Amino acid sequence: MSSMMPHVSRSVSFPALSRDVADALASGGAVVALESTILAHGLPAPQNRDAADELEEEVRAHGAVPATVAVLDGVPRVGLNAAELDRVCGGDLDKLSVRDLGVAVGLGRDGATTVAATAALAAAAGVPLFATGGLGGVHRGARDTWDVSADLAALARTGVLVVCSGVKSILDVAATLEVLETESVPVLGYGTDAFPGFYRRDSGHAVPWRVDSPAEAAAVWRAHRDLSPGVGAVLAQPVPVDDELDAALHDRLLTEGLALLAERGITGKDVTPALLEHFHAGSDGASLRTNLALVRANAGLAARVAVALAGG
Structure with missing residues (x-):
């Protein structure tokens, strides 16, 4: 008898x-993907579950349908019910970028999607835009580490408009903007001439x-989509004035x-969670309030843009 594992055939809709x-x-x-x-x-529990409902309600309040994206039981899903949101917020999910989607599907795993993976699944579903907090980018010291977020390459080949609050200040902002320019991904400031810095407006x-x-x-997205099909764009909105983190x-x-990242040797996909936890603990929750405020504002803006797109 052969000791080889039998081939398992998975038949799923991409995405459900x-x-x-x-x-x-x-x-x-x-429709707005999240x-x-x-x-x-x-976000820590239980604030993450409350945030899931708040973000979806913010989208609905402005006339659009929310579509939170994840992989559950090996099935990519665009739009989750309450029980599925409970699972996403309950912990023990893999962090999935585009390269990880096939692995998670093939192994029947549960995973939360990054900006890159969310963009890919949203585009596959025909959802033209999504809202998030901050875009990934070029990490400091990337000349030595080659640590560049897959978000940037994904936007260069995925026709989705991403509504965000720029990038986190841990990143090399100038290099991030340079890569976006090189990849022909337009960057729009919403009501601002300054590229937002996530916790900070400028x-x-x-x-x-x-x-x-x-x-x-x-109007810009329609024209860009027609002239550069398959290439994404960034709509960057600063955190609301009253919610900006103290300088x-x-x-x-x-x-x-x-210093903490360097001391502990934290790199790659573990950088952002570690940094967010440090900001949350060190600010007595102020950074968490800023984070929630900017994501909520981005969800609302994305919904308004989605309604304008649907009406056009």
Whole structure:
């Protein structure tokens, strides 16, 4: 008798859509994809489960259908029910970028999707945009480590508009913007001439283009989609003024966080969760409130842009 494992054939729909999402797409309605990594790895329990409901409600409040994205039981899903959101927020999910999707599906695993993986699954489902907190980018010291987020390459080949609050200050912002330019991914500032720095409204770098309404953002996306099919775009909105993290506190936590990463040898996909935890602990929860505020604002903006797209 052969000792080889038998071949297992998996038959799944790529991706599986919730009824609400499928109905909205079929009727030409507005849909906003939401990433699940922020719930599974970016926010602590139980705030993450509350945030899942708040983000979906923010999308609905502005006339669009929310579609949280994850892989559960080896099935890529665009749109989750309450029980599935419970699983995402309950812990023990793998962190999945694009390279990990096939592995998770083939092995029947549960995983939360990053910006790159969410973009890929949203595009496959026909959802034109999604909201998140911060975009991944070029890490400091990348000349030596080659540590560059897969988000950037994914946007270069995935036709989705990403609504975010720029990138976290741990990153090399200038290099990140340079890579986006090289990959022909347009970066739009929403109501700002400055590229946001996640916890801070201004990263110290300018945005190439500015839009001031959902209608303008939708018009730019339509034109970009027609002229550069299959290439994504970034719509960067600063954190609300009242929710911006104090500058002195931010700078202290950043300095400490970078030292902590170096001391513990933390690299790659473990950097962001470690940094977020340090900011949360060191700010007595202030960074968490900022994080939630900016993600909520981005979900609302994405919904308004989605409605403008559907109406056009």
